[in-house]
Amino acid sequence: MAANNNHPQMLKLLLDCKADKHATNQADLTALDVAQQHNDKESISMLRGCFIPKVSTFNYKLKKQMGKYVRKASWVFFQDIDHISGDDRNALLVILGLLLSSTYQATLSPPGGLSQDGASSGQSVLKERVFLEFYIMTYVVFTIAFFLTLALLKQFPDGFRTALEVLLAFFAICFNGSIEVIAPSVLTAVIIDIFSGVFFLLMVFMSITYEVSKLSVAIMGCSFLPVGPFPPYGVLSGLFFSLILFDEFWKGTGLILVFNLLHCLNALVDPSHLNSQYTVIITAFWFFFHLCRICIKRFIKCCNTFVN
Template structure:
């Protein structure tokens, strides 16, 4: 590069830039043909001459993606030189520069995750969400880099952003959180190898994280953690062994159903709503009209205590089998209906939960009333109490996020 042009870039002298262009109109054409070169834009990025850099990007947009002999583009140099304003100027021209790979496949998002530049990292994720999928030459995402570099703040920002941005796509969350690098290590493996209890705790809370994933050495994250002897790892081991989701199995299943339904066409969802509404109505009606009907007055003699008037004529065994199969169908229909409404009518979910809770109570009372014997009636009441407790637990857990 001509020394006069280099000085113009270092000092930010735009007049000198155009004076040089008047002197040699093809100077940038020759530079552009070179595969790896320091352009005036690279120099302006390092020195922080924003005005000069913007003028260069206007004249030669191709320079923004040119790598120098060290494998850095202008936006990489601006970030590594501590010039955040320059980085934002680059992104105002082309947001996809966030995904531009330089030395070892690093993007600016990877560097921000490594160097704990949380503000810039948040900006990168907002302007270009797909940058979270970008891999280095070691097949590491920015999340891997943060875990490997022990940068908890950057790690937390990305994890919360992933949960928020992809809350409607469980498959995407699974893909990102369980992605393996070239050594087969997931983010959890790296957090475990560095004995980072705070990172491990956040990951364990994510239902999508696979704790049984093995790396190329055949080790799980727990294996990696237990092999760590240089530091006290008891806290991390305890966290990794814990199961914060043990009381939310149904909610997890319901969430999986909801994710599947979100990928369906609206016409399909409407058809399913009709079908399962009919199943729900049929199972509820069936308990009010059991097979064989009801015993009539005098069917059990004159002793009022043993009177079976209004009771099902079915034997106790048959009634219990009927009650269980019918109740399971009712409950499954309920679960699927709730998941469907969670897709098409989330704003009225609170009212629907109360409505179905009342239906369940009515279902239990009706079943208990027509039970052929007191023992069967007690069984029904016990089953209803368990279901009610389950309903209350599920609803309280589920509505924490609404």
């Protein structure tokens, strides 16, 4: 309707609100097709969004297809969760809260206690096989309870839900870190890392289906990125922030500053962890990425104006 009535300001508002510019009407025409029929150059330039329309269409189809398969997989697990009554939802949240707290308690008070001998001090006294049998099942219970909780939060207001998702992300990071700390060997720690990687991928999939905020996914990803003394780690971190929060500049900037602050505070406790290059590279990569985005947008706008 906005394209048909030549209202470019309304088009801009709709696009800023993430309206689907590839949607079609009953005549199977997109907003761009309608604008081209009226030869409204300003609307055409705004709706193209990319100097090469085929590239824009390919990106749209790729995202749509990926989201389609992820939503199908999500529907298998959460098909009836939107139809739960308010009382049942509250009861389930209480039960899931108990499961989360009890599984986390198992990492604070492991069976058999912790070793107090020299190099193995603070590690579980359980043998590798017994440790993995116990904590893999604990991790599975925690994972299922965690994602069911996220699914039940879908009906909450956006701001309140995002705050809870961020808190749950920190809770999951603490849970994973607790198991890694008490792992009796390197092998058990690696196996737990594999589970944490699967856990993180599930969070990414849920963000694709808009079940969870990208901010909580980015926070959780920080704990799974390798932190070391070499510059490539900083590049990986900056790339990760760019991919997850590429369209949320201020949230990404705030998260990077907090992440770097925590890194500096950790260096105060253990000076051997101090590496200024690490924090500088992450921040520089983030701002360079957005500078490139601004330049590309300006270039596309100029090209579209020239073509029209």
